[in-house]
Amino acid sequence: MPCCPEPSAQLALPGADLTLLRSPDLGLPARELLSRLLAETPWRQETITLFGKTHLQPRLLAWYGDPDAVYRYSGKTHQPLPWTETLTALRQRMEALAGARFNSVLLNYYRDQRDSMGLHADDEPELGPQPVIASISLGEERKLYFRHKRQREMQGLDVPLPDGSVLLMRGDTQANWKHGVRKLWRHCEPRVNLTFRRVHT
Numbered sequence: 081m082p083c084c085p086e087p088s089a090q091l092a093l094p095g096a097d098l099t100l101l102r103s104p105d106l107g108l109p110a111r112e113l114l115s116r117l118l119a120e121t122p123w124r125q126e127t128i129t130l131f132g133k134t135h136l137q138p139r140l141l142a143w144y145g146d147p148d149a150v151y152r153y154s155g156k157t158h159q160p161l162p163w164t165e166t167l168t169a170l171r172q173r174m175e176a177l178a179g180a181r182f183n184s185v186l187l188n189y190y191r192d193q194r195d196s197m198g199l200h201a202d203d204e205p206e207l208g209p210q211p212v213i214a215s216i217s218l219g220e221e222r223k224l225y226f227r228h229k230r231q232r233e234m235q236g237l238d239v240p241l242p243d244g245s246v247l248l249m250r251g252d253t254q255a256n257w258k259h260g261v262r263k264l265w266r267h268c269e270p271r272v273n274l275t276f277r278r279v280h281t
């Protein structure tokens with residue numbers, strides 16, 4: 081008799097390659113990882129300029145990687161921080177899960193329901209044409225929403241990302257789709273997301 085829900089699910093989105101692993105082995109309980117990362121990370125709040133006005137971005141971030149993994153993100157150049165023990169262990173697990181090599185990780189900290197990420201694609205040239213991105217979610221469940229880049233009539237998708245889950249984005253996902261995290265109207269606890277990437281240097 082089947083006992084357990086499918087541990088990994090391929091999500092149905094045409095022209096994308098999305099796999100959600102609901103409870104992969106992260107080496108430590110998700111709760112423990114979340115509290116370590118909240119305490120260990122030198123979180124920064126970046127600014128963003130829209131229509132000539134400069135605002136603080138509605139979340140905190142940190143960028144770690146190999147010394148040469150310099151990456152431009154949201155119009156800024158990020159010099160990576162050196163790998164910590166926690167992040168090195170997670171990188172090894174994500175490489176084994178994804179069957180790919182990563183040389184950097186972007187951490188995003190959504191402090192509460194007011195924090196969000198605008199629609200974007202991780203399609204910078206330095207990530208290459210079909211980037212593999214392994215995205216770990218810790219803490220409060222938020223939805224990652226997908227909208228097609230060119231065909232407005234295409235049905236989008238909301239993907240709830242549970243505490244301790246990993247979303248693998250591969251193939252043409254970034255070429256065809258944008259994604260983002262909306263603000264919420266109800267109270268929401270902290271969430272940390274880690275996206276492991278390979279920056280071509």
Ligand SMILES: O=C(O)CCC(=O)C(=O)O
Pocket residue numbers: 186188197202215224241259260261273275
């Ligand atoms: O918080 C998330 O799940 C999405 C993060 C993301 O899209 C990014 O870091 O590029």
Ligand SMILES: [Fe+2]
Pocket residue numbers: 200201202259
């Ligand atoms: Fe992204």
